[in-house]
Amino acid sequence: MPNSSFPSLRILAAGGTIDKVYFDAKSAYEIGEPQAGAILHEAGVTFDFVVEGVLRKDSLAMTDADRQLIRERVLAAPEKHLLITHGTDTMTTTAAVLADIPGKVIVFTGSMVPARFRHNDALFNIGCAVGGLQALPPGVYIAMSGQFFPAGTVRKNREAGRFEPI
Numbered sequence: 001m002p003n004s005s006f007p008s009l010r011i012l013a014a015g016g017t018i019d020k021v022y023f024d025a026k027s028a029y030e031i032g033e034p035q036a037g038a039i040l041h042e043a044g045v046t047f048d049f050v051v052e053g054v055l056r057k058d059s060l061a062m063t064d065a066d067r068q069l070i071r072e073r074v075l076a077a078p079e080k081h082l083l084i085t086h087g088t089d090t091m092t093t094t095a096a097v098l099a100d101i102p103g104k105v106i107v108f109t110g111s112m113v114p115a116r117f118r119h120n121d122a123l124f125n126i127g128c129a130v131g132g133l134q135a136l137p138p139g140v141y142i143a144m145s146g147q148f149f150p151a152g153t154v155r156k157n158r159e160a161g162r163f164e165p166i
Contacts (some may be wrong), residue, residue, distance in 0.1 A: 006134055009049040010079040011036045014094070015057040016071060016087025018111040018122050031056035035115035036085050050079075059087025059094075059110075062165060067097045074098055074106060081133045083126075084108045088156055088163075095151035096139050107132050109143040112161055134149045 011020065013034030021032040037051040054073050055066055074082055080103065086094055088110045095108050109129040115122035129143035140151035144163035157164050 004045040007081060008079050009047060009081045009083060009130070009133060010077045011049060011051045011080050011083045011085065012070060012073055012077075012130065013051060013053045014055045014059075014062075014066075014084060016059050016085065016091075016110045017113065018085050018087075018109075018115050018125075019056070020058075020114040021116060031058065033115075034085065035122065036083065036126055037116065039123055040130070043123075043127070045130070049059045059086070059090040062087070062090055062094070067094050070094060071101070072095055074101060074104065077104075080104050080138075082106045083127075083129050083133060086110050088112060091144075091156060092151070092156070093140055095140050099151045101140070104140055105133050106140045106142065107136070107140050107143050107148075 007022050015031040019031050019035050021030055034051050034053055040049060054070055082104060086108050091110055098106055107129045109125040111122035111125055113120040113121055125143060132143050132148050133139060140153050142149045142163060153166055154163050155166050
Protein backbone atom coordinates (compact mmCIF):
# COMPACT_ATOMS: atom_id res chain seq x y z
CA MET A 1 0.00 0.00 0.00
CA PRO A 2 1.43 3.41 -0.98
CA ASN A 3 2.71 5.68 1.77
CA SER A 4 1.00 9.06 1.66
CA SER A 5 3.85 10.78 3.54
CA PHE A 6 5.88 10.85 0.31
CA PRO A 7 3.89 12.09 -2.67
CA SER A 8 4.23 10.41 -6.00
CA LEU A 9 7.51 10.42 -7.86
CA ARG A 10 8.11 10.74 -11.58
CA ILE A 11 11.23 9.10 -12.99
CA LEU A 12 12.42 10.48 -16.31
CA ALA A 13 14.76 8.02 -17.99
CA ALA A 14 17.15 9.66 -20.42
CA GLY A 15 19.45 6.70 -21.06
CA GLY A 16 23.08 6.48 -20.14
CA THR A 17 25.15 3.65 -18.69
CA ILE A 18 22.54 2.80 -16.05
CA ASP A 19 20.27 1.40 -18.81
CA LYS A 20 22.93 -0.04 -21.15
CA VAL A 21 22.77 -3.56 -22.52
CA TYR A 22 26.08 -4.94 -23.82
CA PHE A 23 26.15 -7.55 -26.57
CA ASP A 24 29.78 -8.56 -27.03
CA ALA A 25 33.32 -8.25 -25.76
CA LYS A 26 33.97 -5.35 -28.15
CA SER A 27 31.54 -3.21 -26.15
CA ALA A 28 28.71 -3.08 -28.69
CA TYR A 29 25.70 -1.84 -26.73
CA GLU A 30 22.32 -0.19 -26.91
CA ILE A 31 20.36 1.71 -24.33
CA GLY A 32 17.70 -0.69 -23.07
CA GLU A 33 14.53 -0.34 -21.03
CA PRO A 34 14.75 2.00 -18.03
CA GLN A 35 16.01 0.13 -14.95
CA ALA A 36 15.00 2.55 -12.18
CA GLY A 37 11.44 1.24 -11.90
CA ALA A 38 12.59 -2.37 -11.63
CA ILE A 39 15.13 -1.37 -8.98
CA LEU A 40 12.44 0.35 -6.90
CA HIS A 41 10.01 -2.56 -7.32
CA GLU A 42 12.67 -5.04 -6.19
CA ALA A 43 13.44 -2.81 -3.21
CA GLY A 44 9.79 -2.93 -2.17
CA VAL A 45 9.24 0.82 -1.98
CA THR A 46 5.92 1.90 -0.53
CA PHE A 47 5.27 5.07 -2.52
CA ASP A 48 3.72 5.65 -5.93
CA PHE A 49 5.97 6.30 -8.89
CA VAL A 50 5.75 6.39 -12.65
CA VAL A 51 8.60 5.83 -15.10
CA GLU A 52 8.62 7.91 -18.27
CA GLY A 53 11.12 7.05 -20.98
CA VAL A 54 12.30 10.30 -22.53
CA LEU A 55 15.44 9.31 -24.42
CA ARG A 56 17.60 6.25 -24.92
CA LYS A 57 20.93 7.92 -25.53
CA ASP A 58 24.45 7.86 -24.25
CA SER A 59 24.85 11.31 -22.73
CA LEU A 60 27.80 12.09 -25.01
CA ALA A 61 25.32 11.90 -27.92
CA MET A 62 22.80 14.27 -26.34
CA THR A 63 22.04 17.54 -28.07
CA ASP A 64 20.68 20.88 -26.89
CA ALA A 65 17.33 19.79 -28.34
CA ASP A 66 17.43 16.64 -26.17
CA ARG A 67 18.07 18.77 -23.10
CA GLN A 68 15.16 21.04 -24.01
CA LEU A 69 12.94 17.95 -24.35
CA ILE A 70 13.91 16.87 -20.82
CA ARG A 71 13.18 20.40 -19.58
CA GLU A 72 9.75 20.34 -21.25
CA ARG A 73 8.93 16.97 -19.64
CA VAL A 74 9.94 18.29 -16.21
CA LEU A 75 7.79 21.41 -16.65
CA ALA A 76 4.83 19.30 -17.82
CA ALA A 77 5.11 16.80 -14.97
CA PRO A 78 2.37 17.17 -12.36
CA GLU A 79 4.70 15.77 -9.68
CA LYS A 80 6.85 17.99 -7.50
CA HIS A 81 9.52 15.25 -7.09
CA LEU A 82 11.43 14.09 -10.16
CA LEU A 83 14.28 11.61 -10.47
CA ILE A 84 16.17 11.81 -13.76
CA THR A 85 18.38 8.90 -14.75
CA HIS A 86 21.03 10.19 -17.12
CA GLY A 87 24.45 9.35 -18.47
CA THR A 88 27.20 10.58 -16.21
CA ASP A 89 29.35 12.27 -18.86
CA THR A 90 27.00 15.22 -19.45
CA MET A 91 24.60 14.96 -16.50
CA THR A 92 25.90 18.25 -15.11
CA THR A 93 25.20 20.02 -18.43
CA THR A 94 21.58 18.88 -18.46
CA ALA A 95 21.16 19.76 -14.78
CA ALA A 96 22.27 23.32 -15.59
CA VAL A 97 19.50 23.60 -18.21
CA LEU A 98 16.92 22.84 -15.48
CA ALA A 99 18.48 24.94 -12.70
CA ASP A 100 15.96 27.79 -12.93
CA ILE A 101 12.81 25.63 -12.62
CA PRO A 102 11.04 26.67 -9.40
CA GLY A 103 9.00 24.59 -6.98
CA LYS A 104 10.29 21.12 -7.85
CA VAL A 105 12.84 18.81 -6.29
CA ILE A 106 14.84 17.38 -9.20
CA VAL A 107 17.58 14.84 -8.58
CA PHE A 108 19.79 13.45 -11.35
CA THR A 109 21.58 10.15 -10.95
CA GLY A 110 23.20 7.51 -13.11
CA SER A 111 25.87 4.90 -12.80
CA MET A 112 29.40 4.12 -13.87
CA VAL A 113 28.40 0.47 -14.44
CA PRO A 114 25.14 -0.76 -16.04
CA ALA A 115 22.37 -1.74 -13.61
CA ARG A 116 22.18 -5.13 -15.33
CA PHE A 117 25.73 -5.99 -14.17
CA ARG A 118 26.05 -7.88 -10.90
CA HIS A 119 28.48 -5.39 -9.37
CA ASN A 120 27.20 -1.89 -10.05
CA ASP A 121 26.62 1.44 -8.40
CA ALA A 122 23.13 1.88 -9.88
CA LEU A 123 21.22 0.41 -6.92
CA PHE A 124 23.02 2.61 -4.41
CA ASN A 125 22.69 5.74 -6.56
CA ILE A 126 18.95 5.24 -7.11
CA GLY A 127 18.42 4.68 -3.38
CA CYS A 128 20.48 7.73 -2.49
CA ALA A 129 18.57 9.85 -5.01
CA VAL A 130 15.19 8.75 -3.64
CA GLY A 131 16.32 9.63 -0.13
CA GLY A 132 17.39 13.05 -1.34
CA LEU A 133 14.09 13.63 -3.06
CA GLN A 134 12.36 13.20 0.29
CA ALA A 135 14.73 15.45 2.24
CA LEU A 136 16.03 18.19 -0.06
CA PRO A 137 14.36 21.55 -0.63
CA PRO A 138 13.24 22.52 -4.16
CA GLY A 139 16.15 22.75 -6.55
CA VAL A 140 18.24 20.67 -8.94
CA TYR A 141 20.78 18.21 -7.58
CA ILE A 142 23.20 15.49 -8.65
CA ALA A 143 23.22 12.34 -6.51
CA MET A 144 26.45 10.47 -7.19
CA SER A 145 29.35 9.03 -5.21
CA GLY A 146 27.21 8.94 -2.05
CA GLN A 147 26.70 12.70 -2.00
CA PHE A 148 24.24 15.36 -3.11
CA PHE A 149 25.58 18.28 -5.10
CA PRO A 150 23.52 21.32 -6.10
CA ALA A 151 23.56 21.77 -9.89
CA GLY A 152 26.57 23.81 -10.98
CA THR A 153 28.80 22.77 -8.06
CA VAL A 154 30.08 19.37 -9.22
CA ARG A 155 32.14 17.70 -11.90
CA LYS A 156 32.82 14.15 -12.96
CA ASN A 157 36.39 13.05 -12.23
CA ARG A 158 36.85 10.42 -14.93
CA GLU A 159 40.26 9.34 -13.68
CA ALA A 160 38.99 8.65 -10.14
CA GLY A 161 35.59 7.35 -11.32
CA ARG A 162 33.56 9.65 -9.06
CA PHE A 163 31.83 12.99 -8.78
CA GLU A 164 33.36 15.75 -6.69
CA PRO A 165 32.82 19.41 -5.86
CA ILE A 166 34.18 21.98 -8.30
